[in-house]
Amino acid sequence: MFADELKSLRRLGVRHVLLQVLNFASVLTTGLMIWKGLGLVCNTESPIVVVLSGSMEPAFYRGDLLFLTNPASERYHTGDITVYKIPGADIPIVHRVMETHDTVSKKSGHVTASPLGQRQLILTKGDNNPVDDIELYQGLEWLERKHIVGKVRGFLPYVGYVTIAMNDFPQLKYALLGGLGLLALVQRE
Amino acid sequence: MHTTYARINNASAFLSSCAMALLAMIAVSSLLFTADPKGTLAIDNVQIYPGKGRRYVNKNHDFAFVHFNVTADLTPLFNWNTKQLFLYLQAEYEDAKGTKNEVVIWDRIVRTKDAANLAVQGRNKYAFRNVASTFKNVGPANYSLRYSVMPYVGLLTYGEAARTADVIPFPSKREGVA
Structure with a gap:
C-alpha cells in the first residue's frame, strides 16, 4: 500500500523532504504566532x-x-x-x-x-x-x-467539538496528525 | 491535479469558507438591530432578618428580603440572531467603608419571544447579604433590571431595561422570622 509512496519519496530526494519539513514547521509556527498575537491583543492567556x-x-x-x-x-x-x-x-x-x-x-x-x-x-x-x-x-x-x-x-x-472529540479519542488525534504529516511529505510541488 | 483527494479538498475548503462567511454576515447583521426596550421596576418592600448562611455556617449573617414588581416588554430584543435573554435584577449600594457593591438578587432566562413580555411580582431568588455580615450603616440601594442578549452566533450584548426612580434605604434588622 505504501510502496508507491515510499518509491516516490526515494525519487524526490532528501532536499525535497527537508523542504516539506520546513513548510510544515512554518505552518505550525504561524499558527502559534497568530494564537500568541491574539493573546497579546486581547490581554488574555487563551483568547x-x-x-x-x-x-x-x-x-x-x-x-x-x-x-x-x-x-x-x-x-x-x-x-x-x-x-x-x-x-x-x-x-x-x-x-x-x-x-x-x-x-x-x-x-x-x-x-x-x-x-x-x-x-x-x-x-x-x-x-x-x-x-x-x-x-x-x-x-x-x-x-x-x-x-x-x-x-x-x-x-x-x-465548532470546538472537534477538540473534544480529539480529547475523548486520542487515536483520532494521532491519526489526523500522522495523516497530515505524511501528506505534507509525499505531496509533489 | 484532478484526483479524488484534490476534489474533496477543494469542495470542503470552499464549503467551509462559505459557511464561515455566512456566519460572519449573520453576526454582523445583529449590530443593525438596536432595540432598547424599557420597562418599570418597583420595590414593594425590603426586610432584614438574621440567619445562618451556606457560606459561613457558624456565623450569624443578616439577610435582606426584597419584594419587587417588574413589568417590561422585551420582545423587541428578539431578532433572528437571538438565542436567549438572561434577565437579572441587581441591587447597587455603597456601604460605610466605601465598598461599592453590585448583587444579583433575581434572574430569569427567557428563550422565546412569547415569554419576553414580562410581568413578575416576586421575591429575591438568591441570598442577599452584605460582605460585612450586617446591613447596619449601609447606604440606600438602587435596583435595576438588566439583560444580556445571547446570540446564535456573534457578540454578546448587554443593556438596562428598568431602574428604580429613588434610592431605597435598608430597614433595621428584625428579630426572629415572621
Missing part, C-alpha cells in the same frame, strides 16, 4: 476557549467556541460571563458574575486614582447550577481579578 461542561446551558453547550478579552482598563460587572482558573484546579471554568464588591484600600498613605487599583471581590454562578460557586473556589471566599482569564465577548456554536 479562544471551548466549553467543556453543561453548567452554562442553555447559553453555552459542550463544544461551543468562546472568544475572550480581558482589557486591563475594565472592571467586571454583574451579568458578565467570565472564564476563571482557581490555583490548583486544572480546568478553567466559564460562569456568570453574580456579585461584585469593589473594596476601598485601607492602606494609609496610599491613594488609588482608579477603581481598578482596588480589590474587586467577585462571586460567580453557572446559569444551569442551582447555587453559586463557593464550593468550586477551593477555600477561597471570593474570586479576584488575578483568577480571571477573560470575559466572554463572542460566541460560535459547536
Whole structure:
C-alpha cells in the first residue's frame, strides 16, 4: 500500500523532504504566532476557549467556541460571563458574575486614582447550577481579578467539538496528525 | 491535479469558507438591530432578618428580603440572531467603608419571544447579604433590571431595561422570622 509512496519519496530526494519539513514547521509556527498575537491583543492567556461542561446551558453547550478579552482598563460587572482558573484546579471554568464588591484600600498613605487599583471581590454562578460557586473556589471566599482569564465577548456554536472529540479519542488525534504529516511529505510541488 | 483527494479538498475548503462567511454576515447583521426596550421596576418592600448562611455556617449573617414588581416588554430584543435573554435584577449600594457593591438578587432566562413580555411580582431568588455580615450603616440601594442578549452566533450584548426612580434605604434588622 505504501510502496508507491515510499518509491516516490526515494525519487524526490532528501532536499525535497527537508523542504516539506520546513513548510510544515512554518505552518505550525504561524499558527502559534497568530494564537500568541491574539493573546497579546486581547490581554488574555487563551483568547479562544471551548466549553467543556453543561453548567452554562442553555447559553453555552459542550463544544461551543468562546472568544475572550480581558482589557486591563475594565472592571467586571454583574451579568458578565467570565472564564476563571482557581490555583490548583486544572480546568478553567466559564460562569456568570453574580456579585461584585469593589473594596476601598485601607492602606494609609496610599491613594488609588482608579477603581481598578482596588480589590474587586467577585462571586460567580453557572446559569444551569442551582447555587453559586463557593464550593468550586477551593477555600477561597471570593474570586479576584488575578483568577480571571477573560470575559466572554463572542460566541460560535459547536465548532470546538472537534477538540473534544480529539480529547475523548486520542487515536483520532494521532491519526489526523500522522495523516497530515505524511501528506505534507509525499505531496509533489 | 484532478484526483479524488484534490476534489474533496477543494469542495470542503470552499464549503467551509462559505459557511464561515455566512456566519460572519449573520453576526454582523445583529449590530443593525438596536432595540432598547424599557420597562418599570418597583420595590414593594425590603426586610432584614438574621440567619445562618451556606457560606459561613457558624456565623450569624443578616439577610435582606426584597419584594419587587417588574413589568417590561422585551420582545423587541428578539431578532433572528437571538438565542436567549438572561434577565437579572441587581441591587447597587455603597456601604460605610466605601465598598461599592453590585448583587444579583433575581434572574430569569427567557428563550422565546412569547415569554419576553414580562410581568413578575416576586421575591429575591438568591441570598442577599452584605460582605460585612450586617446591613447596619449601609447606604440606600438602587435596583435595576438588566439583560444580556445571547446570540446564535456573534457578540454578546448587554443593556438596562428598568431602574428604580429613588434610592431605597435598608430597614433595621428584625428579630426572629415572621
